[in-house]
Each structure stands twice: as C-alpha cells, then as structure tokens.
Amino acid sequence: EPEVTQTPSHQVTQMGQEVILRCVPISNHLYFYWYRQILGQKVEFLVSFYNNEISEKSEIFDDQFSVERPDGSNFTLKIRSTKLEDSAMYFCASRGQFPTDTQYFGPGTRLTVL
Amino acid sequence: QKEVEQNSGPLSVPEGAIASLNCTYSDRVSQSFFWYRQYSGKSPELIMSIYSNGDKEDGRFTAQLNKASQYVSLLIRDSQPSDSATYLCAVIGADNFNKFYFGSGTKLNVKP
Numbered sequence: 001e002p003e004v005t006q007t008p009s010h011q012v013t014q015m016g017q018e019v020i021l022r023c024v025p026i027s028n029h030l031y032f033y034w035y036r037q038i039l040g041q042k043v044e045f046l047v048s049f050y051n052n053e054i055s056e057k058s059e060i061f062d063d064q065f066s067v068e069r070p071d072g073s074n075f076t077l078k079i080r081s082t083k084l085e086d087s088a089m090y091f092c093a094s095r096g097q098f099p100t101d102t103q104y105f106g107p108g109t110r111l112t113v114l
Numbered sequence: 115q116k117e118v119e120q121n122s123g124p125l126s127v128p129e130g131a132i133a134s135l136n137c138t139y140s141d142r143v144s145q146s147f148f149w150y151r152q153y154s155g156k157s158p159e160l161i162m163s164i165y166s167n168g169d170k171e172d173g174r175f176t177a178q179l180n181k182a183s184q185y186v187s188l189l190i191r192d193s194q195p196s197d198s199a200t201y202l203c204a205v206i207g208a209d210n211f212n213k214f215y216f217g218s219g220t221k222l223n224v225k226p
Contacts, residue, residue: 031212042219043158043202048212056212091157099206100146100165103214105157 002026004106006092012112013082021077021109023092032075033093033103034067036060043091049075082113117141118205120217128225133190135220137203140184147179149188150202152219158202162188193224 005024013019025032034046047057049067066078075094079086092106117140127133135149146165150158164170164177164186176189190197200219206212 033212033214035214035216043152043216045214045216050212058213100163102160102163103148105159108157 004092004094004104006090006106006109008109009107010110010112012114015084015113016081019079019082019111021079021090021092021111023075023077023106024073025075025092025094026104027073028096029094029104030097031055031095031103032067032069033095034077035091035093035105036088037091037108038088046077079111082111084113087111087113118203118215118217120201120203120220122218123221124223125220126223126225127193129193129195131193131224133193133197133222133224135188135190135201135203135222137186137188137217138184139186139203139205139215141205144184144205146206147177147186148204148206148214149175149177149186150204150216151197152200152202154200158216161201190222193222195224195226198222198224 007022032049035043037043045058047061048055064080068076089108089110091108093103095101095103119138148163149161151161152158162177164179167179167181170177174191178187200221202219203217205215
C-alpha cells in the first residue's frame, strides 16, 4: 500500500539554525500539507500546496517557513532560523484531486531545538 | 476561524462497551468531517469520513453527523484495549478544501 514517507524521523538542531524537513507524498496525489503538533497539543495546520504553489497557509506559517517541491517526488519544509518554540512533531500529508479524498499522513519528524 | 471542539477526556470504558466520542464545530459551511485515531507518538490515521447528515457505519465504527446542530460523533462498538488512543475530529469547509481544522482530541482508555 502506498504511503507518505518523511525524513529524518528525528532532527536535533541549535536555535537559529536552518532545518529542512523532507517528505515524499504518495505518487499520484496532488495536494500536499504540513502540520505541526507540539507535545501534548492539537494538530495544527501550517500550509497546503497544490500545482507548485501555496494554496493556503495559517498564521503560524510566517516568513521563517517555506515549502518547496524541488522535483517530482519530494516536498520540503524549511525553517530558516529555528526557535525553541519550533520544537514539535511535523507531519506531512497528501491527498488526491478530490476534496473528499482521504488525506494520508506521514510518520512525522520530531524536531528538537536546543 | 473555524473552531472544532472536543472533550479532552480521558474517556474510560470497559472492554466490550460502546465508546461515544463527540465533536462540535462552529462553521456552518463545513461540509466534510473526519475522524482520525492517533496513538501516542504516531501520526493520525483516518478512521471514518462523513459528508451527509445521518449515520455511516464501517465495522465497529459509526460516525453520526447532524449539520443543523453542528455536531459529529463517533461510536465504537465492542471497544477493545487496542482502541485506546486519542481520537481527533477534523473539519474542512466548502469555501476552502485545502485547510483542515483539527480538534484537540479525546483520549480514550479501554480497560480490559
């Protein structure tokens, strides 16, 4: 069964450093998402991406964040200058072309900012 | 801002009982509703989706939607200890299919 994959599973970084989180969505999916979940808190929407551009973003997704689909398979989230409060689990998700299509989540990347 | 509210729990039920999980949402234009299960340290996993008023059954799970009351629920029959997890309600709106709003989740404990 196709699945969304994410790398790395755990990333530790120093405050102020840049990190890139990587995702490989399911191959025939068209919509891609990043979510964040701070430990013990709710899953929060960050950004959605379709047709090589951002289609929606939340207030969390400020200028420190960017997304990119550098090739036909990868979807990345970059945090330019990490802060302590960026420590969280980051989930990538993808879905097909229809709004009712199931959104599949990757296993997540745990980001720890020291 | 669409709000999705869930009782955080924990909801404790004995094995074999029916677990009832509830969710309310604030946006009347919301059209699609989803229940995800999340085990500790894992990613959300879709359990059920529902788009029309009424009940939708899938195995031991039944989702119920009442758009007039802005209420969606999930019933788990014959609860098993393996059902112990956090259950997330998610909503998307008719105005924007690309933004999911999640509730904070209800933690379910099924006691053997």
